[in-house]
Amino acid sequence: MSYSFTVRAPTKADALARVTTELIDVVARQPIHTADCEQAKAAAEAFLDILPEANDKQDFYLSVSGSVGWRGSPGTPEYALTSAGVSVSASFANK
Secondary structure: OEEEEEEEEOOHHHHHHHHHHHHHHHHHHOHHHHHOHHHHHHHHHHHHHHOOOOOOOEEEEEEEEEEEEEEOOOOOOOOEEEEEEEEEEEEEEEO
């Protein structure tokens, strides 16, 4: 199960808040991502922190995608996550 989204915001705090909102939506649609939601948010925050503050002609732009794999059915003894991955890109976009 996978997801992908982008956010654009004028401040780091706004960008991270939008990432959080998107991840909440991902979990609402695909509950299995409860398993990797916090890690995806942490990765987005870590890459956002690499960048300096934006100036008045720039916005922060983040692209986040992730996936998990599993075997079995939830609630059964065979159920287990078998893979997890996240990709994050943080950059500036001109206003």
